Structure formats: C-alpha cells, structure tokens
Amino acid sequence: MGLLARRKRTKIILAFLLPELALILSFVLIPIMGTFVISFKTDHGYGLDNYYGVITERSPDKALVIPENIVKAQPPPWGALIHNIVWVAIHVPIVVFLGLGIAYLLHDVIGSSIVKSIMFLGMVIPMVVGGLLIRFMFDGDLGVVPLLFRKLGIEALSRTWINYPQTALIALILGSVWLWTGFSLTVYAAALESLPKSYIEAAKVDGASGFQIFFKVVFPLLKHATIVVVIMTMLWDLKIFDIVFVSTLGGPGGATNVMALIMYTYFARALDYGRSAATAVILALISLIPGIWFIKRVMRSGS
C-alpha cells in the first residue's frame, strides 16, 4: 500500500472512530472515573472508609455477606452477594440447558420459528413489566404457579411465593428463567443452524444414538455459543435490579436483596453517595471476573 493510500485510510479510520470515542469518553469513561473517585471520598478527605462500611454492613437491607441476627434465626436472608451467587448458580445452568434443549428439539421443525418468537418475548418485555408479571405469576390468588401446586395438593407452595423468605428468591430466579430463556434459545438456534450437517450424518453412519450425537457431537460443537450464553447470563444475574425492585424491593426481611439494590438503597434512601459508588465499584470488579475470562476465551479462539 502506498503512502497516500495509507494516509487516506488513516483519515477514514479517524473519521469513523472519533465520534464514537468522544461519546464513550463523555458518557461512559468520565462517569466511571467519577464513580471511582466518589467511592473513595469520605468526610475527612479520601480513604477506604466507604469500602469498609459496605463490606462490614450487617443491616438486612444492605448486608453484603451476612446480615445481623442471623445466628438467632435461620436464613434466608443471607447477604446480597450470596443472593447474587445463588442466582447465578441456579439461573445459569437452567437457562443453558433449557435454551439448548428447546433449540435442539425445535431444530429443523416446521413452524418452530413461531415457538421461538413467543419464547423470545420474555427478552422484549421491559424488565419492570417482567417484575410485575413475576409478582402476578407467584401470587397466591391470581398466580399460575401457586394454582398448580394447589391442584397438586401442596399447600406450602400454593401461597404467594414472594411474601415468604423461603420462597421469594427462588420465585424471582424462576421468573428470570422465563424472561431470559429466549436469549439462550436464540443463540443456540443460530449456532445449530451453522453446524455442518455432515458431522451429524457421519455420526449416524457410525451408528451413534441420538443421545450420543447430542452429547458427543452437537454439544461440544456449540462450545462458543455456550460460552456466550453462560457469560451473558452471569453478567445479567450479577447486575440484576429491575425485577427485584418492582416485585419485592429486596424483601421480605432482605431475603431477595441483591448487590445492585444495595447500591440503589445507599444512593436513593440513605443519600450516601460514597457507599453507593463503592458498591458500584465492587459490583463492577466482580462482574469483571467473568468478563475478562470471556474476552480471553474469545481472543484465544480468534488467534
């Protein structure tokens, strides 16, 4: 490439990059830096007080790990960080296997796009509305889930799930499965479409059963799709806020509290911006772990 052509190319790159970088700088990087600085700001200058306060807080509405008085009474609630981890531990595997299973079952089935579109609706619904729908789904009078258990004669699960600490968190997690499975399904459906059919045909010729084809051929080939689904779901779970805010506000007794809600409580109720910013930084750091792992995997597979 000649010198003139290179200069022209550089100018084009500059023209395209500048506006985006400027916007990212104005509305993403500077606020992030601002939050970072505020997280260290204390009454007497700068220090780690906010971080110490957030980590050692024991009030049930703001506890990160263990709320106070937990020794006297059986949990739940635990702290918000534990709730986030429970959320990830339950939500991620269900979403992965449900999305994959449905996508595989619907693969090459006539009219499957209609089913996929319906399932994708959960993704399209604003999460605030999703939170309200979860509230109704698990309502003792109106909800479909308690109704089902009433029909089965299980009285303990035929009441309003979100009113009780023992069932509130699981209700929200199951509700979020319903909202998020559409994403998993879409990713897996697209990945299945791109699979070379010859692999599956070769496995059939070799006498592999349907079970073996799925676990030994299809699933390993969907590794990249699985990584995307796992990472995106984990990040979604870690920053979960809206459906909790709308349906339970972290209650009862802090049983559904999550990290993002703690950040909000410090910000909007306690008017403590330093601790709110510290919570945001902690949340960002925790989210970076799967994020960095994901980027490394992508870069490795790219190279």
Next chain:
Amino acid sequence: MVSNKSFWVIVIGAIVLGIIIGAAATYLTAGKQTVTKTVPTTTTVTHTITSAVSGAEQAATTTKTVTVTTTSPAETTPTEKVKLVVIGPWSGKSAEYFKAVIDNFTKKYPNIEIEYIARRAEDIAKTAPLQFAAGKTPADVIITPWAWWIVEMAKKGYVLDISNLINPDEYIPGIVDKVTYEGKIYGAPFTMWLKPGFWYRKSFFQKYGLQEPKTWDEFMQLLDRIKKIPGIKAPIATGDGVGWPESDIVEHFLITFGNPELQLKLINCEAKFNDPQVKEIFKKYLVPLIKNGYFSEPIEWTQAAELWWNNQYALYFMGTWITGRVPDPNDLDFFPLPGSKGVVGGADYAFIPKFTKNLEAAKLFVKFVATEGQAYHVAGPAGKIPTWKKVSIDQLWKPMQTVYKKITERGMTILPDLDDSVGGDWQTLFWDQLKLLWADPDKVDQILDTLTQQHPACKSK
C-alpha cells in the same frame, strides 16, 4: 493497523470532542432564566369551586362552595407571564383533586401558569439531589410527604428558608416542626391525611349484624364472627405497597397499647423497639392475630382495597384517602382499636429549591398552597384535612367531616407517622422487616432487635 501517531491523534481528538459534547449537553439541559417584575398588591379573594370529581359517587358530586377570604399584606405579583414548574406526589384521581388548588391559584394570579408534574417522593428524592448538586432544580416548587428529606436537603443548603412566608402558630401543633431546622422553616405544610383505624362497609356490618367493638375482647369476638362468614378469606385485609400499610397497622397497635407518647419516644429512640413494653405489645396483641390468620397475606394495597370492597375481607386498615377511592363513601365507616387515644397523621410539604428561576412566583404558590389553597383541596374527595387552622372543618368534604368528628369525639391526638419521621433507609428497613413479621411471626425478637440496632437515633446514642 493504525500507527502510533494516529493513535494519539484519535485519543486527543476524542478527548476534545468529548469535552465539547459534555459542555454542549450541560448547556442544553440548563433551564432558561425568566425575568419577573413585581409590583405590590393587596388582594381579597373569594372563589367558588365545584368538586365534581368522578369515582367517589354522589357524595363527591355535591357542589360545594368554598369561600376563602384572605386579605394579604403587600404581595409581589409578576406583571409578565411566568411559567412555574411544580412537582407533586399525586397522579390519577389524586392529581385531579390537586388541580382544584392549581386552578384557583391561577385564577388569583393570572400571570402565573403552572405546569404540574407528578413524581413519587421516592423518585424525586433520588434524582433531585444530583440536580441540586449541579446547581439546577427539576422544578420551582416541589411537594413531598417526606419532611425528613426536605430537612436533609436544607442541611446541604439546597432549600430556601421560608420562615417569613408562613406563621407556625396558624398550623396544627408539631406539623411545622418536622420541616424546621436550626430555627428556620424550610417547608410549607399542605393538607394532611389520617390513619384512623379499620375501615368497614356499613352495608356489610348491617347484613351480618356486626357492631363496632368497644373493648379488646369485643374486637376479638368481632374477628371470630367475621372469620365464620362464608366467602370471607380473612377478617382483615393487609395492604402491601413497598411495605407501608403494615407499618400503619403496627403504629396503631403501639399507640393503642402503649400510648401516644410511646410513638413519639420510638421516633427519637427514647424508647426502643426491643424494650419489654414494645415486645409485649407485639407478642400479646399483634403476633397472635397474624399467626391465627386474622390478617390476610400482604396484598398490593389497591388490589386489597378492591377485594375488601367486594366483601372478601371485612376490615381494612388504611388512610383517610380511601374515602375518595371507594365507589360509595356513604357506605364507609371506621373504628380504631378500642381505647386508642392517638391517630397517625401526616402532611405533604411544599418547598422552594434554592436554584429556582422564578423565586417570587414560587413564593406566592407555596404560600397559597400552605394557606387558602388547603380549603380547595379538602373540599374535594381527596380524603384530607387542613393543617392550616384558618380553614374551618365545615369546609371539609362531607364524608371527611364525619371522619374528623369521630376522631375528635374520641379525643384522639394527632401524632406524626413513625417511619415518615425517622425516614432515610431505616424507613424501608422498617417496612421490609414488617413484611418478614407477617411472613414469619416467630421471628419477632430478631425483627425488633434489627429495628433497634439500625434506628439512626439509637445508633447515635
């Protein structure tokens, strides 16, 4: 690949462009300054309002004439058109009732146009502080029930001192204290609601031959009789919003079986939630009721109101605003717990952010809202009573006159709302812990310990 030189050109260019965009965004979001001229006037007002607000049946369709005659001292009024942005907590029907106040204000001051924006107290409390910190305000006047928040903003220097606008002696005792900080008044009281007791439908009580209880035993007998009525899910509907209806029930029990003083002591942590007296009230009266199914599960409070009105529940503990929400307020009555000598009440407060561009007009509006404007509000089915003593009780909407008379006949003292007074994050903790109480009454000790440990006044002692 982009060369090193190009990389730095991109970075520096992005920084410059970023600063320009940031500055432009700041400029565009800044409000325009309105210049107002003022002239002294003396005003005598006589207005008539028609409170034909829908929904509250025919009691609401009575055409009520409100006569407010005030001779104001020299007031400044804008000679040019001024648009005043007012944020308040009311939406839907409640906003319609407040519109009567706005309409009468604009009649009195035709040069002032009001743009009303509905924002929940919670929403304004989380966005306004940032705007204040940036030297801006989302409105010229903000009305909120959160007195504690106004004081917090005043402490930061974001709220104007309006001590010269209102006379505290003209208000129900204690109501101005909640917005007073270091001897200066930062909020003007508007009308107030009361949370007087258990509401019931007269027709339901007549149908089943039920009577208002006069003793605790009679109250328990009433609950037992209601429980046996076919179609009744539970005697008392438990409303649930973000948690507050349960807190109202609890406060009513504390006031009844402690005394009105206990409510005030709990606010200031002169008494603690895990004191033996408080524990006894919970364990002897409230917890057995929850355990034995006299209260329903918490139900979203508007949904609970509907179910209660449809006779699925017989009693509903709620504020006086319920009078304006039911289809037939004439079929409505209430009773407090037998022996109760206190009723919780709370007002909305108007304040002027320091950064208002229309200071004189804002002052006029705040003063109007705190004085004669109250008469227009209480005349409609808002379910409120005035805090300004110059508004006569005869000016109240008829169903509210009945409520008010019943409260005064029983000699009940108006007390500040416990959680509204403490405020902050403790308020949401209180609501949430009470949700836990309803779900698991055996955790009462843990709950009362938590409420004590986290109470800001107890922490500072």
